[in-house]
Amino acid sequence: MAIDTKKCVGCSDCVVACQTENDVPIGHCRDWVVEVMDGTYPQLEIELRSERCNHCKNSPCVRCCPTGASHYSDGGIVLVTKNECIGCSACITSCPYDARYVHPDGYVDKCTFCLHRVKKGMQPACVAVCPTKCMYFGDLDDPGSEVSEVLKKRKYKTLIPEAGTKPQLYFLI
Amino acid sequence: MREEIIVSGRNNPLIDPQLHVWHWEIPTYLFLGGLAAGVMFFAALYYLRGRENDYRTAVKLAPMIAPIALALGLIALFLDLHHKLYFWRLYTTIRLESPMSWGAWTLMIVTPVSIIWSALHIKELFPNWDWKFDFAKELIGFFEKNKKVLAWIMLISSAILGIYTGILFSAFNARPLWNTSIMGPLFLASGLSAGSAVVIWMSKNHAERKRFAQLDLMIIGIELFLIIHMFMGFLASTQVQIDAVNLFLGGPYTASFWGFVVILGMIVPAILEGLELKGYKIPVAIPVVLVLFGSVMLRFIISNAGQASRWLY
Numbered sequence: 001m002a003i004d005t006k007k008c009v010g011c012s013d014c015v016v017a018c019q020t021e022n023d024v025p026i027g028h029c030r031d032w033v034v035e036v037m038d039g040t041y042p043q044l045e046i047e048l049r050s051e052r053c054n055h056c057k058n059s060p061c062v063r064c065c066p067t068g069a070s071h072y073s074d075g076g077i078v079l080v081t082k083n084e085c086i087g088c089s090a091c092i093t094s095c096p097y098d099a100r101y102v103h104p105d106g107y108v109d110k111c112t113f114c115l116h117r118v119k120k121g122m123q124p125a126c127v128a129v130c131p132t133k134c135m136y137f138g139d140l141d142d143p144g145s146e147v148s149e150v151l152k153k154r155k156y157k158t159l160i161p162e163a164g165t166k167p168q169l170y171f172l173i
Numbered sequence: 174m175r176e177e178i179i180v181s182g183r184n185n186p187l188i189d190p191q192l193h194v195w196h197w198e199i200p201t202y203l204f205l206g207g208l209a210a211g212v213m214f215f216a217a218l219y220y221l222r223g224r225e226n227d228y229r230t231a232v233k234l235a236p237m238i239a240p241i242a243l244a245l246g247l248i249a250l251f252l253d254l255h256h257k258l259y260f261w262r263l264y265t266t267i268r269l270e271s272p273m274s275w276g277a278w279t280l281m282i283v284t285p286v287s288i289i290w291s292a293l294h295i296k297e298l299f300p301n302w303d304w305k306f307d308f309a310k311e312l313i314g315f316f317e318k319n320k321k322v323l324a325w326i327m328l329i330s331s332a333i334l335g336i337y338t339g340i341l342f343s344a345f346n347a348r349p350l351w352n353t354s355i356m357g358p359l360f361l362a363s364g365l366s367a368g369s370a371v372v373i374w375m376s377k378n379h380a381e382r383k384r385f386a387q388l389d390l391m392i393i394g395i396e397l398f399l400i401i402h403m404f405m406g407f408l409a410s411t412q413v414q415i416d417a418v419n420l421f422l423g424g425p426y427t428a429s430f431w432g433f434v435v436i437l438g439m440i441v442p443a444i445l446e447g448l449e450l451k452g453y454k455i456p457v458a459i460p461v462v463l464v465l466f467g468s469v470m471l472r473f474i475i476s477n478a479g480q481a482s483r484w485l486y
């Protein structure tokens with residue numbers, strides 16, 4: 001997924017859309033918006049980022065899970081199987097992005113890239129709802145996909161690549 | 174100036190350093206596991222060296238607290254799980270990359286070994302103990318015959334358990350303070366120190382107490398050495414690790430770490446044990462309680478401080 005920090009206005013529609021689509025319990029969220037302010041007044045610069053699980057290619061959460069509940073699914077999406085998760089929270093401590101939380105029902109939950117929607121040919125809820133169309137979702141292995149195209153054209157960064165997790169969320173800058 | 178805020182509201186427990194996902198359960202479990210590892214290690218070591226009659230407490234009596242400590246530790250671990258009904262899942266998978274999985278399987282070996290070892294020596298505690306059933310007697314006889322093998326298994330598995338209590342932390346690169354391989358040896362040393370303290374406490378034999386006081390002094394020396402190395406390593410590392418270790422060098426955990434863990438938990442008991450070895454009369458309970466206290470605090474502070482340390486982005 002690629003997210004355009006220049007287009008994002010920080011409206012948090014993606015957060016609400018996700019909470020509705022995925023029945024995220026009140027007080028928790030699978031995605032959130034960060035506002036980073038740089039500089040001293042009046043030279044200020046703001047970056048807005050809609051963040052979520054980075055679906056890392058070398059994810060510590062999958063590595064440290066003792067039961068195999070956290071796993072890579074089709075296309076590299078990192079998922080948690082509810083009925084295998086014992087709620088030990090090892091994955092929460094292992095994630096440098098703090099992308100996971102303990103669901104009140106006991107298992108650990110996080111962004112799934114709305115795999116249930118993607119399988120039906122739809123976009124993830126956050127992408128579909130964004131009023132500025134700042135998110136691009138698709139297959140990074142397919143050079144013709146919209147994400148691949150936009151990543152070819154634009155400059156981008158990933159978050160703390162030095163943590164070594166090979167994050168797969170690309171922020172256009 | 175750089176300021177970062179979360180504008181959409183987020184209540185994931187880790188975003189606030191005060192809100193941890195691992196509370197008292199994990200450090201308690203690690204302390205009890207380390208303590209059990211300590212007593213079992215010395216029992217196996219001195220049995221294999223043929224000193225079971227010289228060091229009767231260490232070989233025969235002290236290990237009896239291991240099954241109790243392990244049971245309590247497992248209860249603490251169980252309480253930490255949020256999805257308790259699925260506990261058994263731990264034992265349907267072996268995941269070599271996961272420290273939690275290692276721990277679960279190590280306990281699967283260590284716990285029965287500690288129970289068998291205690292059963293073999295139960296007569297030391299209750300001279301009139303009678304294994305009422307024949308099969309129990311046969312079983313005990315079988316283990317009695319293979320006690321050497323059992324001791325070897327105990328030696329190795331308890332060392333793994335002791336190291337594991339630290340590896341559980343060091344395996345997490347997301348928490349920079351934990352992400353050092355010194356954690357393994359440091360926690361093993363802390364467990365051994367707690368184990369030898371318990372032996373000193375339980376023993377009535379002067380020679381044995383002296384031996385374990387010497388051992389404990391040596392282990393405390395090693396711990397201090399490891400702690401200094403940990404700090405050196407962190408301070409020479411990247412900014413995230415420098416920030417992490419600053420939690421102990423002026424940050425919120427400075428007083429508790431240096432005061433409780435290093436001074437009260439290591440240096441003071443070391444001085445007291447040293448004085449005792451020199452012939453001064455010192456109530457044995459004082460250094461012992463301090464060592465145990467230091468060992469508990471080490472785990473609590475490292476667990477909490479580690480969860481407060483994070484990557485910057």
Ligand code: SF4
Binds near residue numbers: 056097099
């Ligand atoms: S962002 Fe966190 S939860 Fe998502 S894959 Fe990476 S390590 Fe795992």
Ligand code: SF4
Binds near residue numbers: 068085
């Ligand atoms: S909380 Fe669940 S998904 Fe996370 S590491 Fe433990 S078992 Fe795996």
